[in-house]
Amino acid sequence: MSKYLLDKFLFSVDRDPELVERYRADPAGTVTWWEAERANVILNCPDAERSTWLEFTDTEREALATHDYVKLFELGAHNFLVLTLFIALFERDYAEPLAFQREFAAKLSHWSLPYPDIST
Amino acid sequence: MATVAAVIASTHHPFYYRASTSTGADRPPFADEWVAKIEAFRETLTRAAPDVLVMVGSDHFHQLWLDNMPQFLVGKAPFYDANYYNEEREFGLPRMFLQGDEDFSAYVLRQGIDAGFDLAFSNELRIDHSITCPLITLRPEADLPIVPIYTNIFAPPMPQPARFVELGRTIRRLVESWPSDKRVAIIGTGHLSLELGGPRQFGPHGPDPEFDRKAVEWIASGDLGSALAEVSLDSLWLPGNATHGFMDFMLMMGAAGDNVKADYVDSLDLFHTMEAYFTWYPKEVAA
Numbered sequence: 001m002s003k004y005l006l007d008k009f010l011f012s013v014d015r016d017p018e019l020v021e022r023y024r025a026d027p028a029g030t031v032t033w034w035e036a037e038r039a040n041v042i043l044n045c046p047d048a049e050r051s052t053w054l055e056f057t058d059t060e061r062e063a064l065a066t067h068d069y070v071k072l073f074e075l076g077a078h079n080f081l082v083l084t085l086f087i088a089l090f091e092r093d094y095a096e097p098l099a100f101q102r103e104f105a106a107k108l109s110h111w112s113l114p115y116p117d118i119s120t
Numbered sequence: 121m122a123t124v125a126a127v128i129a130s131t132h133h134p135f136y137y138r139a140s141t142s143t144g145a146d147r148p149p150f151a152d153e154w155v156a157k158i159e160a161f162r163e164t165l166t167r168a169a170p171d172v173l174v175m176v177g178s179d180h181f182h183q184l185w186l187d188n189m190p191q192f193l194v195g196k197a198p199f200y201d202a203n204y205y206n207e208e209r210e211f212g213l214p215r216m217f218l219q220g221d222e223d224f225s226a227y228v229l230r231q232g233i234d235a236g237f238d239l240a241f242s243n244e245l246r247i248d249h250s251i252t253c254p255l256i257t258l259r260p261e262a263d264l265p266i267v268p269i270y271t272n273i274f275a276p277p278m279p280q281p282a283r284f285v286e287l288g289r290t291i292r293r294l295v296e297s298w299p300s301d302k303r304v305a306i307i308g309t310g311h312l313s314l315e316l317g318g319p320r321q322f323g324p325h326g327p328d329p330e331f332d333r334k335a336v337e338w339i340a341s342g343d344l345g346s347a348l349a350e351v352s353l354d355s356l357w358l359p360g361n362a363t364h365g366f367m368d369f370m371l372m373m374g375a376a377g378d379n380v381k382a383d384y385v386d387s388l389d390l391f392h393t394m395e396a397y398f399t400w401y402p403k404e405v406a407a
Contacts, residue, residue, distance in 0.1 A: 088210065
């Protein structure tokens with residue numbers, strides 16, 4: 001489990017307007033590129049001083065590549081990061097205010113407490 | 121010594137700015153009541169005539185990240201830029217520019233560390249909506265210098281609730297011991313029950329109205345005994361998966377004092393989460 005790396009992907013995309021659009025249009029390609037080029041960059045260090053060990057599991061990569069926010073919830077990705085980014089990706093496709101947020105909740109309605117652990 | 125002009129605790133609803141500035145068909149039906157309540161709440165700070173604002177909030181994964189996560193952090197900078205692209209995108213929040221009070225930040229850091237809190241610090245901090253929302257509601261001119269204090273209510277492992285209370289008590293003592301003739305308002309924002317990114321999000325009211333009712337009662341009466349007895353890091357998952365923000369309310373209860381009743385209490389049951397507003401005045405002003 002690399003919850004930290006899932007969160008790092010969500011965090012990195014959410015803060016970058018171009019990446020938000022790229023991830024919306026081409027989720028699988030964006031995840032492949034990001035894991036190869038960005039996953040090991042330490043955000044407050046020069047690119048050359050990167051980590052060497054971070055990679056997604058197959059399940060995590062698939063969840064990100066298919067925009068599967070239910071799976072991300074189940075894998076313990078941080079709830080705030082998932083919600084914020086997915087609102088940016090998909091709220092625009094819904095006519096009614098909060099309709100996407102309510103559909104998101106409904107798709108998780110089979111879950112009761114305790115929820116998956118988000119600790120990293 | 122400096123004077124505690126007011127202690128103010130509030131929720132920070134990022135939709136207030138858009139709701140209050142929207143017009144015509146875009147204006148939600150609850151906007152007028154919300155604006156009226158905020159304007160009454162704002163008056164409680166205006167009346168306190170503060171010179172400096174201590175602003176307690178929490179970075180929402182903007183500048184602070186999991187590779188280097190402080191539990192409690194004090195900003196020490198002459199200025200703070202504020203609000204982020206994703207807050208503009210989701211909430212329509214404006215970019216803001218705030219003045220700091222470096223002398224008071226330095227005092228809080230030195231004396232806070234010596235009082236037993238190993239506070240992290242930042243000399244270049246971009247502020248997010250946990251601090252700009254209460255400025256928009258309470259001091260929209262944003263014309264007073266601030267000392268920002270960030271707490272981790274977001275990324276486990278977090279400090280225990282009792283530690284938040286103790287930090288609130290310490291902040292109060294630091295204001296009262298600061299060699300200055302300034303009037304300082306201590307303002308902090310948190311959450312009542314709140315769910316984000318889970319099955320209970322964005323319901324017709326907060327996810328746990330019973331928790332909200334009890335929480336408002338604890339805060340209004342300064343009942344730290346009950347709050348500390350009932351609230352734990354584990355229990356806060358139950359009312360909603362983002363309810364750890366209630367620990368910032370507990371911090372503010374520490375700043376207000378044990379069993380000190382709030383002088384001003386108001387709340388508003390909105391979709392998604394309950395809004396709640398509290399102000400305490402030092403005794404000589406309240407009398």
